[in-house]
Amino acid sequence: MRPFTCTFLLVIVSFTVALCGLTACYPALNWREIRPENTRLSVLMPCKPDKAQKTVPLGGRQVNLSMLGCDAGEATFAITVADMGEVGNTADAAASARLPAEVLAQWQAATLVNMKAVATGAAGVQVLPLKLPGSSDSPAAVLVKATGQRANGTAVQGQAAYFVQGKQAFQAVMYAPTVQADAAETFFSGLKFE
Numbered sequence: 436m437r438p439f440t441c442t443f444l445l446v447i448v449s450f451t452v453a454l455c456g457l458t459a460c461y462p463a464l465n466w467r468e469i470r471p472e473n474t475r476l477s478v479l480m481p482c483k484p485d486k487a488q489k490t491v492p493l494g495g496r497q498v499n500l501s502m503l504g505c506d507a508g509e510a511t512f513a514i515t516v517a518d519m520g521e522v523g524n525t526a527d528a529a530a531s532a533r534l535p536a537e538v539l540a541q542w543q544a545a546t547l548v549n550m551k552a553v554a555t556g557a558a559g560v561q562v563l564p565l566k567l568p569g570s571s572d573s574p575a576a577v578l579v580k581a582t583g584q585r586a587n588g589t590a591v592q593g594q595a596a597y598f599v600q601g602k603q604a605f606q607a608v609m610y611a612p613t614v615q616a617d618a619a620e621t622f623f624s625g626l627k628f629e
Contacts, residue, residue: 464618466625471503471516474603477567478514479625481618482507493517493530493604494538510611511517512622516546517542517604535599536574542606543597550583550593550610569628570605578623585610594619600628 464481471478482505490497492552498520519534545552552560576598585591595608609622 437491442572448516464621468625469502469503469514470471471514473501473518474605475628476514476605477612477625477627477629478607479621480512480514481622486580493541494519494534496520496534497552498538498604504546508611508615508618510609510614510618511604513608515608517606519602519604527628535571535604538604539574539577539597542604543595546593546595546606546608547579547581547583548590550581550585551614552581552593554581565596565623567596567598567626567628576601576615578598580614595625596623596626598626608628 443554466481467478467483469484470476479603480503484503484505487502487504488500489502491501492498496519499518500515501518502513502515504511517538519538547560547566559582561580563578563580565578567576570576576596577599579593579595581593581595583591590612591610592612592614593608594614595606596607607623607626610620611618616625
């Protein structure tokens with residue numbers, strides 16, 4: 436019975452060491468599933484988010500924003516939902532069809548300006564396609580990666596996903612002095628519509 440006990444102990448010790456090694460990389464990140472209210476979106480957040488709401492001009496109209504955000508492991512994680520209202524309620528059908536793309540374009544530009552990032556298309560800003568089942572194809576979901584400065588002048592890296600589903604536009608964003616690839620992968624791959 437002794438070989439079984441030694442083998443069993445070796446497996447338990449190996450598992451414990453591996454688990455400790457994995458959690459030591461990001462002990463401050465405690466991933467949990469969050470569902471923003473009144474959406475079909477599910478997102479993984481590494482901390483318990485705070486909530487906020489405000490109204491801002493986007494796409495030529497006042498848009499209600501609902502935000503969830505938190506700080507963990509030297510990074511800020513946030514998900515914002517813009518309720519565009521009834522997209523078909525504008526008098527001009529063509530303007531109504533353009534609204535989601537205009538909202539996302541303005542939102543993306545404002546984010547880059549706020550982080551003092553270089554202009555879209557210039558060195559330092561990458562706009563990549565993002566596969567997000569359940570999101571609208573028009574406009575297509577994108578992931579924007581940029582480097583800039585915080586309001587206090589310190590360097591910041593940001594990654595932000597922009598996508599639409601129905602009458603809602605979304606931004607999922609992560610800011611950090613240096614974005615950790617595995618934390619970003621967990622955050623952005625955790626975006627799902629149900």
